[in-house]
Every structure is written in C-alpha cells, then in structure tokens.
Amino acid sequence: xxxxxxxxxxxIDPEGQTDQQGSLLVRDGVIEAISGVQEPAPEGxxxxxxxxxxxxxxxxxxxxxxxxxGERHKESFRSAGRAAAAGGVTTIIxxxxxxxxxxxxxxxxxxxxxxxxxPVNIRHMSSLTKAREGREMVEIGFLxxxxxxxxxxxxxxxxxxxxLHRCMTYARGLDALIVGHPQDASLSRGAAATSGKFASLYGxxxxxxxxxxxxxxxxxxxxxxxxxxWHADQITVAASLPAFERARSAGLDVTAGISIHHLTxxxxxxxxxxxxxxxxxxxxxxxxxxxxxxxVADGVIDVIASFHTPQxxxxxxxxxxxxxxxxxxxxxxxxxxxxxxxxxxLSLPQLWRAMSLNPAKRLGLPGGRLSKGAPADLVLFDPxxxxxxxxxxxLSKSKNTPFDGARLEGRxxxxxxxxxxxxxxxx
Amino acid sequence: MSFxxxxxxxxxxxxxxxxxxxxxxxxxxxxLNRRTIKHSDALSGMTQINMFFENSTRTQASFELxxxxxxxxxxxxxxxxxxxxxxxxxxxxxxxxxxxHPDLLVVRHPSSGAVNLLAEKVNCAVxxxxxxxxxxxxxxxxxALTIRRAKGRLQRLTIAICGDIAHSRVARSNLILLGKxxxxxxLIGPNTLMxxxxxxxxxxxxxxxxxxxxxxxxxxxxxxxxxxxxxxxIPSEREYFHRWGLDAExxxxxxxxxxxxxxGPMNRGIEIDGTIADDINRSxxxxxxxxxxxxxxAALDLLARNLRAERGxxxxxxxx
Numbered sequence: 001x002x003x004x005x006x007x008x009x010x011x012i013d014p015e016g017q018t019d020q021q022g023s024l025l026v027r028d029g030v031i032e033a034i035s036g037v038q039e040p041a042p043e044g045x046x047x048x049x050x051x052x053x054x055x056x057x058x059x060x061x062x063x064x065x066x067x068x069x070g071e072r073h074k075e076s077f078r079s080a081g082r083a084a085a086a087g088g089v090t091t092i093i094x095x096x097x098x099x100x101x102x103x104x105x106x107x108x109x110x111x112x113x114x115x116x117x118x119p120v121n122i123r124h125m126s127s128l129t130k131a132r133e134g135r136e137m138v139e140i141g142f143l144x145x146x147x148x149x150x151x152x153x154x155x156x157x158x159x160x161x162x163x164l165h166r167c168m169t170y171a172r173g174l175d176a177l178i179v180g181h182p183q184d185a186s187l188s189r190g191a192a193a194t195s196g197k198f199a200s201l202y203g204x205x206x207x208x209x210x211x212x213x214x215x216x217x218x219x220x221x222x223x224x225x226x227x228x229x230w231h232a233d234q235i236t237v238a239a240s241l242p243a244f245e246r247a248r249s250a251g252l253d254v255t256a257g258i259s260i261h262h263l264t265x266x267x268x269x270x271x272x273x274x275x276x277x278x279x280x281x282x283x284x285x286x287x288x289x290x291x292x293x294x295x296v297a298d299g300v301i302d303v304i305a306s307f308h309t310p311q312x313x314x315x316x317x318x319x320x321x322x323x324x325x326x327x328x329x330x331x332x333x334x335x336x337x338x339x340x341x342x343x344x345x346l347s348l349p350q351l352w353r354a355m356s357l358n359p360a361k362r363l364g365l366p367g368g369r370l371s372k373g374a375p376a377d378l379v380l381f382d383p384x385x386x387x388x389x390x391x392x393x394x395l396s397k398s399k400n401t402p403f404d405g406a407r408l409e410g411r412x413x414x415x416x417x418x419x420x421x422x423x424x425x426x427x
Numbered sequence: 428m429s430f431x432x433x434x435x436x437x438x439x440x441x442x443x444x445x446x447x448x449x450x451x452x453x454x455x456x457x458x459l460n461r462r463t464i465k466h467s468d469a470l471s472g473m474t475q476i477n478m479f480f481e482n483s484t485r486t487q488a489s490f491e492l493x494x495x496x497x498x499x500x501x502x503x504x505x506x507x508x509x510x511x512x513x514x515x516x517x518x519x520x521x522x523x524x525x526x527x528h529p530d531l532l533v534v535r536h537p538s539s540g541a542v543n544l545l546a547e548k549v550n551c552a553v554x555x556x557x558x559x560x561x562x563x564x565x566x567x568x569x570x571a572l573t574i575r576r577a578k579g580r581l582q583r584l585t586i587a588i589c590g591d592i593a594h595s596r597v598a599r600s601n602l603i604l605l606g607k608x609x610x611x612x613x614l615i616g617p618n619t620l621m622x623x624x625x626x627x628x629x630x631x632x633x634x635x636x637x638x639x640x641x642x643x644x645x646x647x648x649x650x651x652x653x654x655x656x657x658x659x660x661i662p663s664e665r666e667y668f669h670r671w672g673l674d675a676e677x678x679x680x681x682x683x684x685x686x687x688x689x690x691g692p693m694n695r696g697i698e699i700d701g702t703i704a705d706d707i708n709r710s711x712x713x714x715x716x717x718x719x720x721x722x723x724x725a726a727l728d729l730l731a732r733n734l735r736a737e738r739g740x741x742x743x744x745x746x747x
C-alpha cells in the first residue's frame with residue numbers, strides 16, 4: 001500500500017465549485033480522503049507540503065494531435081506525453097487525423113500500444129468515416145469495443161448530409177459520441193482568416209463567421225433527426241450560440257468545446273502575417289472572443305482544450321495563407337487559461353470544470369474531479385508565478401506556439417498520474 | 428369459403444379468417460405435392476402469366492410450379508428484356524396484356540405500389556409477388572404456414588425479425604400478418620436498417636440482438652439487401668455479422684425449441700452462420716421453400732374460384 005498526503009493545499013474542486021485550503025490523501029493511486037482542515041499525516045504516508053499552492057484535478061485535453069502514425073518528426077507519443085505532464089495534463093484525448101487516419105480497430109490497436117510510451121493517460125478518438133473521406137462510416141461497433149471514446153473526422157466535416165445522417169443513426173444505436181466540426185466546408189474553402197477589415201487590409205483569403213453558424217444549424221438538425229450524442233469540437237462565434245442553446249434546452253444530448261487560443265487571442269494577433277496565429281477555424285473578432293469567455297462562465301460551452309497541433313518549422317515558414325494551421329498547446333494550456341482567471345473572467349473552479357470535469361463526464365472517464373474514489377490524477381501549480389515563454393523550452397518536438405515571448409502567469413509545480421509523480425517543476 | 432378477395436396485393440386487406448382459410452387449403456396442397464402424381468385440375472383452362480420486372484429465380488419457379496400443378500397454362504414473361512426497355516409504360520403493358528385475356532397475373536416489380544396500379548387496369552386476378560419495399564404477401568403466408576406446422580399454432584408466439592428491416596417487403600408483410608394473429612413481434616437490427624416510425628406499429632425494437640432474441644419462439648433472419656443500399660448503411664459485413672448475424676451463441680438465448688427462418692437467398696457468414704442454416708433441428712428454411720409452392724397453389728386456387736364466381740354472376744346478369 002502506498003500513501004501520499006498533500007497538505008497545506010489550495011484545493012480546486014470543479015464538482016463542488018469550491019476553492020479552499022485543505023489536505024488530500026491518496027492511497028494506491030486513488031483519492032482516499034479530502035479534508036478542509038489540517039490533520040496529522042497518516043503513518044507511513046509520503047507528505048507533500050503544497051505551501052498554499054493550488055492542487056487541482058489533472059487537465060483532460062480533448063483533441064490533441066500526435067504525429068503517430070505518419071508525422072513522428074512533429075510529435076511522438078513519448079514527446080507529447082512529456083509535454084503533457086509538464087503542462088499539468090494527465091489525460092490526452094488523441095485525434096484520429098493522423099497519416100493514415102485511425103479508422104480501423106487495427107490502427108486503433110497500434111496507437112493504443114504506442115501510447116504506452118507516454119507517462120500520462122492517453123485515450124483515442126476514431127475517425128467517423130473511412131480515410132476521413134466522408135463516404136463510408138467506420139466500424140463504429142468494433143472501434144467502440146476497442147476503446148475509441150468518440151468519433152470525428154476533425155476539421156474535415158462530412159459534407160454529404162445523407163452520409164452524416166447514417167453515421168449518426170448508426171452511432172445512436174451503439175450510444176457512441178460523435179464530435180462534429182460545425183462549418184460549412186464549401187463556404188470556408190481556402191480561407192485563412194475571419195472576413196472583416198483586418199483580413200481585407202492584409203489581403204488574406206477569409207471566411208464569414210456565418211460558415212460556422214450554417215454548419216451548426218445543419219449538424220443540430222441532423223442530431224434532432226437521429227437523437228445521437230454529439231459534441232461540437234469548437235464553437236468560436238457568438239452567432240452560433242443561440243441555435244446551440246436552443247438545441248440543448250430542447251433536450252438534445254449536445255455539448256460544445258473551444259480552444260484556448262480562441263478564448264485568449266483575436267484576429268488582430270495575426271499582426272504581420274505571423275503564421276503561429278493561423279488556426280482552423282481562424283481567430284475571431286474581440287467581440288466574439290469575449291462572448292465565448294462568457295459562454296464558458298455560464299456553462300454554455302462545456303470544454304476548453306488546447307487542440308494541440310504540432311507543426312514543424314517547414315510547415316509554418318510559408319506565406320500565411322498556405323502555412324499549416326494550428327499550434328502546440330499541451331504545455332501552455334494551463335498558463336494561457338490562467339490569463340482568463342487573472343483578467344477576472346473565470347474562477348479557477350470554473351476553468352477546471354471546463355478543462356477537467358466536463359471532458360471526463362462527457363467521455364465517461366473516471367478522472368477530472370477531486371472526490372473520494374477518483375483516480376489521483378493531480379496537478380499542483382502556482383497560479384501567480386510569472387514567466388516569459390521561450391518556445392524552445394517546450395518539450396513537444398514542434399515548437400509552434402503563438403505564446404512565444406509572451407508574459408504568462410502560472411507554473412506547474414508537479415503532476416501525478418494515478419498517484420505517481422510524472423513531472424516535478426521548479427518551485 | 429371465407430376468402431373473398433379479388434386480388435392478393437398485400438396482407439393488410441385480409442382478415443384473420445381469410446388467412447386461416449388460405450393456410451388450411453395450402454395444407455391440402457402440401458399433401459398433394461408430396462404424392463407421386465402432383466396434379467389437380469383447379470385451374471384447368473385458365474391462363475396464368477408471371478410478369479417479373481425484377482430478377483427472381485425462386486419465387487418465379489415457385490409460382491410457375493404452383494400454376495402448372497393446378498393445370499393452368501403458365502407463361503413467364505421476363506420484363507427486364509422486353510418492351511419496357513423500349514419505353515412502354517406500365518399501363519400500356521397492362522392494356523396489352525389485358526387484350527390477351529389472362530385469368531391470373533403474378534407480378535413482381537421493383538417499385539412499391541406498381542402492382543396495385545397494374546391491378547386497377549386489368550380484368551384478371553393479380554397476385555403481388557413482391558413490389559419494391561412494400562409487400563410480399565405469399566412470402567408472409569408461407570412463413571405463417573411454416574410457423575404453424577412447426578409450432579402447432581400461429582398465435583401467442585414471440586417472433587424476432589432480425590436484420591435489414593428497412594429494405595424488406597418480407598418484413599412488412601410478416602409484421603402485418605403475424606400482428607393480426609396476435610403474436611408478440613420484436614424487430615432487431617441497426618438503426619440505419621430500421622424504417623422510420625416502425626415503433627408505432629405495435630412492435631418492440633431492439634438494437635442488441637442478444638436482448639432481442641431472449642426467449643423468442645421464432646427467429647426470422649432477413650437478407651442484407653446490398654443491392655438496395657445506396658451508400659453504407661453498415662460499416663462492414665464483419666461488424667454486421669458480429670452484432671447482428673445469427674450464430675450458435677446468440678441463438679442459444681432464444682427458446683430451446685426456437686425455429687430459424689430465412690426467406691432466401693442467404694448471405695452465409697453475413698446475416699447467418701452456415702451451420703445454423705443447415706441445422707435440421709433448428710432451421711426450417713427448406714420447409715419454407717416447400718410451403719411456398721403449396722401456399723401459392725392455394726392463393727391461385729382461391730382467386731380463381733372468386734374470379735369464376737364473379738364471371739358467373741356477370742354472365743347471369745347478362746342473361747337476366
């Protein structure tokens with residue numbers, strides 16, 4: 001029996017939405033007890049004095065791209081796992097948009113085996129259609145049995161509504177979760193920015209935010225027809241919210257997420273064609289960004305994720321409109337999210353509800369909470385420690401981050417997975 | 428005789444008494460068919476035309492044999508290679524046929540409702556041998572006869588119909604017939620192969636085949652109709668067989684004396700394990716084929732009697 005006693009901690013509990021001093025006992029990898037008062041450590045326990053710093057459930061980062069198979073030079077399970085541990089992420093939900101995509105039980109078996117290289121938990125999503133071509137559904141039953149937690153073609157929406165309808169109908173029978181990317185793909189084809197004055201001045205091919213609204217409307221209509229479980233990977237514009245809220249209040253089983261980049265950056269950050277700020281969907285207006293922060297605070301948007309997308313230097317050293325989209329985020333998710341806390345937009349329990357509890361609940365995972373019986377997947381961090389990010393200090397193989405040189409506050413001091421230390425930072 | 432129908436277009440317009448009357452007569456033809464001399468004069472002097480707008484070897488053969496054993500003059504018309512290809516409409520075909528004075532018309536057509544349309548335009552009796560996704564009444568009747576002979580009754584049974592319900596006219600006709608006979612009907616299959624609104628038809632729906640088969644007296648498997656599927660209704664045949672294919676392990680959940688049925692042709696290893704299909708203790712698939720001829724003889728016979736009576740009444744009217 002192993003015991004670890006975290007004492008003198010600021011406990012962030014996303015379930016009870018509390019933020020208070022206390023202690024926490026871990027026994028054999030599972031949270032055994034939580035107390036609001038300081039008690040003597042149990043005999044034989046390893047004591048960790050948290051020095052009043054914040055102890056929270058480890059982050060569950062939904063939608064992480066790992067380069068295996070196909071782009072291992074950009075990211076491997078080992079490097080992503082190390083970056084995750086250093087970023088306080090204890091569970092990675094990996095994307096299937098690899099080369100080739102994860103679209104068969106055999107491919108899923110391969111990445112599951114490879115994921116053993118990482119020090120954190122890794123669960124996998126499968127693609128929704130074979131080769132992500134939007135023509136034939138994957139073996140949703142076999143893949144569910146093999147451990148796929150959700151099904152998505154990622155940023156390549158299934159454009160044929162009849163095929164998406166079939167996928168949803170079939171998935172409902174197996175209670176499988178479909179992750180959609182609300183976007184009218186024909187309208188947004190070729191776009192690299194959100195249409196508006198900035199994109200026009202800079203001459204960047206752009207798309208109206210309405211492409212997202214149109215995609216959302218179609219997808220929700222299909223969800224209503226089929227009754228399937230559905231999650232929008234990213235809602236990024238305010239105009240998408242009313243339809244989503246209506247669907248939810250009508251009782252549809254729908255949830256939504258957003259990337260930390262869309263919550264903390266806006267279209268002007270692209271500045272002088274800086275390709276680290278090229279995302280799918282593109283960065284939005286400041287009004288939209290603020291509306292999204294409010295939607296997270298109100299619980300309308302359920303999940304914040306990094307959408308970690310490693311790209312090598314060659315993929316980014318290109319003209320803006322043809323540079324590969326996406327940024328790494330496993331290690332910057334926590335300090336970037338703390339920007340919202342320091343700006344007064346969201347409390348720590350609210351942030352952890354979106355980054356830990358809600359993804360666990362939606363995907364049926366046991367972690368994401370500070371409660372007796374939950375796995376001891378924990379992050380200890382100092383929310384006020386300032387630093388300037390140097391992208392070359394990141395543990396990801398790729399270093400494409402928009403926060404390079406940015407002043408951030410919030411350092412991870414330690415990360416534990418099932419009670420085992422997987423990262424120890426500088427105090 | 429309580430069978431009053433002019434045509435046999437579907438099960439819906441048949442009363443339970445008419446169904447029983449037809450099955451009772453079919454029993455007599457089962458006995459006839461097992462004799463060395465398999466001949467009756469019931470349709471003597473009558474002309475039966477089998478018009479198949481869609482390929483079907485077994486149903487066409489079954490109707491042909493039924494007509495010949497009853498002494499009719501039987502002609503087969505394969506409409507796929509005929510004037511239809513030259514642009515003739517279905518109604519034109521009907522009018523042409525009518526001029527040849529057939530007595531019994533057996534029609535299969537790939538479009539739902541086509542046989543009803545044809546029946547309105549001809550003066551003879553019409554039997555629906557399968558129209559699109561709509562009905563296949565003689566299949567339901569032969570299934571009913573097979574069940575009645577195997578289980579000793581046609582009521583109060585739990586009947587599981589499994590597989591491609593959406594594309595199956597067999598399933599529709601069976602649903603109606605077995606429902607009329609007060610049986611408990613369960614439909615099992617993936618949501619993509621379940622027709623919309625079927626839950627309102629007084630049946631129980633199951634996704635999980637193991638749940639659906641529990642305690643069933645009759646397990647009726649359907650063919651996965653790949654030719655009617657535009658695009659993927661299922662991800663793969665191997666996943667389909669794993670979840671909805673009938674194998675010994677799943678069948679063990681049904682009643683110990685449950686029978687296994689299949690309208691044929693079978694996709695072995697896709698909807699049914701070959702060893703189950705061949706198991707003479709459980710499978711009644713060959714009995715279904717035998718009952719098919721007898722049921723079709725009964726249907727032809729009853730429609731011919733009604734046609735003769737109708738013509739007799741008309742002639743009497745003219746005399747008066």
